[in-house]
Amino acid sequence: MASISIADLKMLREQLGTGMSDTKAALEEAGGDVEKATEILRLKGAKGNAKRADRSTSEGLVAVAAVDGATTMIAIGCETDFVAKNEKFIALADRVVAAVAAAGATDLASALAAPAESGTVQTVIEQQAATLGEKIELTKVARIEGEQQAVYLHRTSKDLPPQVGVVVAYSGDDADTARAVAQHIAMFDPTYVTRDEVPADAVEKERELVTEIARGEGKPEGAMPKIIEGRISGFFKQIVLLDQDYARDNKQSVAKVLEAAGLTVTGFARFKVGA
Known part of the structure; x- marks a missing residue:
């Protein structure tokens, strides 16, 4: 059996992060050749990755x-x-x-x-x-991309790394409010910044749905336009950032908060692990 260098064993483990027994076995199979042992360990790891693909x-x-x-x-x-x-x-x-x-x-x-x-x-x-x-x-x-960006990373558990992240692109000078809006996005998960960004076919589909629901509830025909528009506004509040009630003060919309702070949001991204 080839002589296994303790220094090579330690170096390989630190370089590849492999276990003691696997590293030793690879060095023995490679006859003490570090380069060959590295290939053996990486091949074994690749096979393991393939098994975990699903x-x-x-x-x-x-x-x-x-x-x-x-x-x-x-x-x-x-x-x-x-x-x-x-x-x-x-x-x-x-x-x-x-x-x-x-x-x-x-x-x-x-x-x-x-x-x-x-x-x-x-x-x-x-x-x-x-x-x-x-x-x-x-x-x-x-x-x-944008004139400026605000970042908010949220830990769903204190012993885990951040699992919700938000980046907001904006113009203006109030970084604290920009970050607070990023926190709002983390909580309320809007999809669009403004109503104009919502696809027209999605709005039309929602309009048809709320109309059908209102008629099924027996609402008076004369009251239908107001009822439908109210429900469409509710739809926008679910998915449009500027229409949402602000997380820190639900008596104000996000649009009003941004206006007061002299900020304009030009885009954002929100990620949640597993979603």
């Missing part, structure tokens, strides 16, 4: 990085909360979001292909998945 990633975290006046946000998933709070997983997210931001990626395909360390974001994730023994995947990517 598993769900309902845990994980949200991370952000700012580069060249834009903020990139990612959601990266894993299988269990045990891994979600693992230092290696958290460090992986930081490495991934830095690489995605540096590449200016705006979608999953370009993010996964972004250069990272000696390979791509995809290969870095695969290597760490092999080390941690769980399926790990990049699930969401957004790059928010």
Whole structure:
């Protein structure tokens, strides 16, 4: 049997994050050749990743990085909360979001292909998945540009990393109010900034639905226009940021709060792990 160097064993474990028994076995199989042992361990990890392909990633975290006046946000998933709070997983997210931001990626395909360390974001994730023994995947990517950006990361549990993230692009000088609006978005989950952004066919479909419901309730025909418009307004309040009641003061709309602070929101992204 080939002699196994303790220094090589320690180096491989630190480099790949593999277990003692697996690392020792790989070195023995490779006859003490570190390069060959590395290939053996990575192949074993890749096979493990393939077996985990159908598993769900309902845990994980949200991370952000700012580069060249834009903020990139990612959601990266894993299988269990045990891994979600693992230092290696958290460090992986930081490495991934830095690489995605540096590449200016705006979608999953370009993010996964972004250069990272000696390979791509995809290969870095695969290597760490092999080390941690769980399926790990990049699930969401957004790059928010604007005059300024406010970021809010929310922990759903104090012992877990952030699992809800919001980035708001805005113009104006009131950073505190901008961040408070980001907190509002985290809580109320709007889809659009303004009514104008809502697709016309979605509004028409909702109008048809509330009309049918009102008629089914036997509402007077003369009162129908007012009833329908009231319910359409309720529909907008569910999905349009500016129409929503402000989280910190429900007597004001978000639009009024922004106007008073001299702010204009030009876009936002909201990610929630597992959603």
